[in-house]
Amino acid sequence: MHPINCEGKCFTKTELIHANKAAIREKRNRQLNEEFLEELPDEGLFPIALAFDEHNRGEIRVQIIFDEEGTRGFLDLSKNRYNLLPVAIIEANGIVNLKYSGKSPYPMDREHEEKVVKKVVRDPKFRKIVLTAYDNQCAMCYINDTSLLVAAHIFPARLCGDDSVNNGICLCSNHDKAYEQGSILVKPNGKIVIHRGNIEVNNEFIRFPMNKNEHPSQERMRQRLKLSMEKQGIDELE
Incomplete structure (x- = not known):
């Protein structure tokens, strides 16, 4: 695996749950506990600390920070899903804007509702x-x-x-x-x-x-x- 630039990439809780369900459905090697993810705060943003590109499999492995105590976990996802994840842009007043690539990270037939995100999990x-x-x-x-x-x-x-x-x-x-x-x-x-x-x-x-x-x-x-x-x-x- 080769390290790649992941600066600013993050998951909302909704995106994290969907990505994990996809990993389970696609039988990827690294998955997360579903009950653990459900207990995460709805308003949280969960940054990607590390990302590795597996060229031969079209797969990205990410290390995610879940809380300020440093709890981390690995998740495997497709390159396409990884590329569609947002980048967190933090304004001076603390408000967080999520910048997407211009496409939805979800299939067109899946509706979703995001809560206003104001808390970013820090390293x-x-x-x-x-x-x-x-x-x-x-x-x-x-x-x-x-x-x-x-x-x-x-x-x-x-x-x-x-x-x-x-x-x-x-x-x-x-x-x-x-x-x-x-x-x-x-x-x-x-x-x-x-x-x-x-x-x-x-x-x-x-x-x-x-x-x-x-x-x-x-x-x-x-x-x-x-x-x-x-x-x-x-x-x-x-």
């Missing part, structure tokens, strides 16, 4: 390295409960493919939401700017990791600031 490796770098504490406040912490990308990974610790920042869920919405801006030197709203932060600058090699990339921070200012219609910051 736990990125979360782990970012939270560890920040010693499991929000960079803007004192919250250190890991259940309330988010490994936020500084510059959206969909635009740069950068899942390194230098493109990450550990934030509590409240500050992550404000950062995503542009209510909080961060300058390349780490200075926090409250753009709008009554948002409380504990420091004038974000708290950087102890290890300088894990500090946020200033280039990524410049890119993010420019993107946020454009979306907010801001010409200049004080």
Whole structure:
């Protein structure tokens, strides 16, 4: 098998169940437990971490991430079905758009209804390295409960493919939401700017990791600031 580019490819729950039923019907080697799939959240998006092309069989084997704890599974599907899977495009406000190839991944006589998708399952490796770098504490406040912490990308990974610790920042869920919405801006030197709203932060600058090699990339921070200012219609910051 040969690895192929799977960046952004994902399954909705509906597509995953249909692909698995096809694998069972077609007696493919890698199938998933049907009961397990039924228990997955309806609103979830399940990214493909790895994909391998079996040239001689016209088949793709994919590794799918099911949750943020890193639960994964393999599924075999036809090349055609794989090619018709959507690519997840995550906007700065957290809304997810699914880009299809222009064709339906389902037969014409099969109706389906998709729910609005707002939650993307993240690769736990990125979360782990970012939270560890920040010693499991929000960079803007004192919250250190890991259940309330988010490994936020500084510059959206969909635009740069950068899942390194230098493109990450550990934030509590409240500050992550404000950062995503542009209510909080961060300058390349780490200075926090409250753009709008009554948002409380504990420091004038974000708290950087102890290890300088894990500090946020200033280039990524410049890119993010420019993107946020454009979306907010801001010409200049004080």
